[in-house]
Amino acid sequence: MSVATAATEAVRAPAARRRPRRRLRLLVVFVLLAAAVVYLLVEGLGSSLDYFDTVSQALAHKTRIGTTVFRLEGVVVPGSVHRTVEGADFEVSGGGHKIVVHNAGSPPELFQPNIPVVVVGHFTSSGSDLFVSNQIMVKHSATYIAAHPTRVRGPSGKIVR
Amino acid sequence: MSGRARTVTRVTGAAALVTTALTVWLGLWVTPPAQIQGTLVRLLYLHPPVAWVALYCAFGLAALSSLLYLWRRTRSLFWDRLGASAVEVGVVFTALTLVTGSLWGRPTWGVWWTWTARLTSTALLLVLFLGYLALRRVPADPDVRARRCAVAALFAFVDVPIVTFSVDWWQTLHQRGTVLNPGLTLKVHGSMAWTLGLGFLAMTLVFVWMVLVRYRVEVLSDRIGDAQLEVSLSERWAEGPTVPAATGDAGPPGSDGDGSAGSPLPKPVAEPLGGRR
Numbered sequence: 140m141s142v143a144t145a146a147t148e149a150v151r152a153p154a155a156r157r158r159p160r161r162r163l164r165l166l167v168v169f170v171l172l173a174a175a176v177v178y179l180l181v182e183g184l185g186s187s188l189d190y191f192d193t194v195s196q197a198l199a200h201k202t203r204i205g206t207t208v209f210r211l212e213g214v215v216v217p218g219s220v221h222r223t224v225e226g227a228d229f230e231v232s233g234g235g236h237k238i239v240v241h242n243a244g245s246p247p248e249l250f251q252p253n254i255p256v257v258v259v260g261h262f263t264s265s266g267s268d269l270f271v272s273n274q275i276m277v278k279h280s281a282t283y284i285a286a287h288p289t290r291v292r293g294p295s296g297k298i299v300r
Numbered sequence: 301m302s303g304r305a306r307t308v309t310r311v312t313g314a315a316a317l318v319t320t321a322l323t324v325w326l327g328l329w330v331t332p333p334a335q336i337q338g339t340l341v342r343l344l345y346l347h348p349p350v351a352w353v354a355l356y357c358a359f360g361l362a363a364l365s366s367l368l369y370l371w372r373r374t375r376s377l378f379w380d381r382l383g384a385s386a387v388e389v390g391v392v393f394t395a396l397t398l399v400t401g402s403l404w405g406r407p408t409w410g411v412w413w414t415w416t417a418r419l420t421s422t423a424l425l426l427v428l429f430l431g432y433l434a435l436r437r438v439p440a441d442p443d444v445r446a447r448r449c450a451v452a453a454l455f456a457f458v459d460v461p462i463v464t465f466s467v468d469w470w471q472t473l474h475q476r477g478t479v480l481n482p483g484l485t486l487k488v489h490g491s492m493a494w495t496l497g498l499g500f501l502a503m504t505l506v507f508v509w510m511v512l513v514r515y516r517v518e519v520l521s522d523r524i525g526d527a528q529l530e531v532s533l534s535e536r537w538a539e540g541p542t543v544p545a546a547t548g549d550a551g552p553p554g555s556d557g558d559g560s561a562g563s564p565l566p567k568p569v570a571e572p573l574g575g576r577r
Contacts, residue, residue, distance in 0.1 A: 247410030
């Protein structure tokens with residue numbers, strides 16, 4: 140190798156080393172940006188992405204909520220459901236508290252006692268615990284259990300009890 | 301396509317067909333109705349497996365291929381094509397996730413659609429990867445396009461963990477994971493559980509088959525593009541040189557040793573032609 144080529148090699152070497160370093164820097168910037176997006180979504184938006192307030196949250200923030208429309212989540216109290224001409228009256232419970240709901244509009248198919256629901260509506264006044272809603276959504280659980288686990292099939296293939 | 305690749309595609313396709321048929325049979329006839337949901341529970345064997353394919357198989361593969369493309373040691377158009385194929389299949393599965401979810405939501409929740417975190421982030425995912433597909437259509441040099449798309453795929457992939465954890469981070473109407481929950485406890489049992497498992501396998505096989513076929517289409521369309529360029533170049537060559545200065549020193553076709561594209565023309569002539577296309 141001549142002196143001239145050795146010199147060019149020496150000049151070229153740092154440049155070649157600089158490229159991966161720039162790549163690494165780009166990668167670090169990219170990862171930081173991605174982390175920032177996730178952080179902003181989780182922390183910045185935070186609870187504003189919550190779909191509903193639970194019964195205890197709604198009662199705790201009652202003065203702030205006033206009569207504005209929001210979504211309220213609670214479990215339908217057994218024995219409290221009364222079908223009305225308009226829809227249904229019932230109570231929802233959560234965290235040891237209860238709220239009386241007066242709903243206009245027919246409830247969905249799966250609406251029944253002991254099921255968690257999200258109702259859309261508002262308190263009638265800041266002093267009252269009566270919640271007037273015009274929509275019920277059923278919030279089902281992630282657990283799936285066979286309806287009749289004790290049922291067995293007979294030799295004919297028909298279900299027998 | 302080599303004979304082996306063809307066999308792999310065929311076997312995967314057949315396996316996908318058989319497992320899907322089995323899932324339909326078990327899901328519709330063998331498994332019992334559930335408490336509360338009754339017969340609506342049968343969507344369990346379709347909706348989560350479709351979402352699994354969209355989020356983790358398709359976009360996971362797309363993100364991995366993009367990384368391997370951007371990584372200089374593994375850079376190859378193979379990863380670009382594989383990533384693009386995975387995204388395209390993923391977009392179809394994301395749309396199916398939204399459709400099956402909507403069909404399930406109406407009778408169970410009472411609404412076709414609502415802006416709860418899980419649903420909103422999934423819709424955003426669809427839009428992000430549709431953006432990726434739009435970006436692929438922007439005319440550019442193959443390497444430039446591949447790099448752009450790889451970065452776009454990685455950016456869009458950020459939404460995948462957001463979709464996954466949306467039900468844990470926020471209060472949403474969508475229930476939490478039946479399989480992918482914080483404790484990783486399976487919340488479904490017996491024949492319902494293994495039918496769900498089979499559903500996951502079936503949809504994954506459908507995904508693999510679709511990606512294999514889509515990858516082949518990508519290779520073929522690239523080949524057609526090259527062939528068309530070659531044809532128009534040779535037609536132009538037959539018309540006779542229009543730029544004497546550029547063709548003056550050109551040897552006979554194919555003699556310059558630059559057989560990369562199989563083009564019979566030296567580069568200087570290809571330049572003005574490229575502009576004419």
